[in-house]
Amino acid sequence: MNEAPIGMFDSGVGGLTVMRAVMRRLPSESIIYFGDNARGPYGPRELTEIRRFALEIAEFLQSLGVKIIVIACNSATSAALLEVQRRCSVPVLGVVEPGARGAVQATHNRRIGVIGTVATVRSRAYQKAIHALDAGAHVHSRACPTLVEFVERGEVRGERVREEVRRYLAPLIRRGVDTLVLGCTHYPLLREVISEVMGEGVRLISSDEEVAREVEENLARRGYLRPPHGPPQYRFLCSGDVEQAVSLGRIFLGPEVEKVEKVELPLGRWAG
Template identity: 50%
Template sequence: MDNRAIGFMDSGVGGLTVVREALRQLPLESVYFIGDQARLPYGPRSSHEVRHFSEQMAAFLMKKNIKMLVIACNTATSAALEDLKEKFPIPVIGVISPGSRAALKVSRNRRIGVIGTEGTIKSGAYERAILSKDNSVEVFSLACPKFVPLVESNEYDSSIAKKVVAETLQYFDNKDVDTLVLGCTHYPLLRPIIQDVMGPQVRLIDSGAETIGTVSALLDYFDIAKDSAGDQIEDHYYTTASPKSFNQIASQWLEINVKADKTEIDRLSLEDK
């Protein structure tokens, strides 16, 4: 048993979709979350830069004495997962492998779509993860660079969002996919619009939500789940930008009153952990 918190990190508020699932599935566990809003979006950045920023977020959370790290960001997972696994003495989990497994499980016609940031799609991480498990599948990948700004500006339920999503997803009109992976943790906030555009016949896979199943299994495997009789550690939320927008979106999405602290991480490194 281990009563320390689980750390979650993302480029912005998207990782809160993973936290929401953690709060639902793992109510005894405590959460430390950091969103690097000051430097988003991560999607257009080089893998080297994303890896560097990811190491800084990880170093920040390690200073908080977390017991497990969840990279609640597909772009950071594709760029930094293996690096952080090697450098950290705790379990480190990304969101791509759980999402790819879930897509393969539900797809019937073996035609799977993937949407994500430029960085995630360019990396080919989802295609590799899916095809390594079943090379008979056809994967259709699409970068959606306009989606993250919609979420971060709290426009994810607006008429603008509906227009942008509809125009962007026209790519899939003749692809006959029966499954679509939401390959960015921001995208579940756009889920109702995406589902409406794709149609009810297409199954949407929330890679972040799928990840919490892996987290739960690893908590048991390493015997580090929280003891129900242990002291409750308060959840903490951090952002590298102004907390005002973060608090608004987080409070709406998590349905709790979130008051994040602003922090600076641009001078941290793994050596500081």
């Protein structure tokens, strides 16, 4: 048993989709969530810069006494997972491998589409993870940078969003993919529109449920699950606009986001 919280972070509020899945699967666990909304979205940034931010936040979460860290951001997972794992004294999980595994299990024609930020697509993290599981799979990736901006504004439906989604997904439809990885934790909020554009025959894969399962397995294996006595504590932190974080957090997660604390992160010793 271990009363320490789970630590999670993202470039903004998108990672709350992962937090929601963890809360459903592990309702007794306390969670600290950090959204780096002052510097997000990470997608357009260079991988070295994203890596520096991820190391800084991981060190900060460790200082708060978390027992495991979830990088609930595809861009940060792609850029920094191995380095953060190397530097941290607690287990660190990312979101790319669970999504890749789900896609390989779901596809019938082995044509898999991946949509994500520029940073995630540039890193080729999904191609590598999918090909490690199925070397013969055909992976077609598409960067969709403006979709994060729509979600961060709370605009998750309507004709403007639909037209943008159509524009991005048209090449993948032409490729005949039967499985589409939502390679950004913001994208599950657009699932309805994406599903409508792709059509009924295409399976949409997001890594949130698989990540939640891996968190449970990791904690159970180490005897670190929190016992079900007393309510869990949820703490929300951000680096930027607090009002925006609260407003968007309620869209992503619901009324659990009552209060968000603003934190000025010092430059971590790992990030220099």
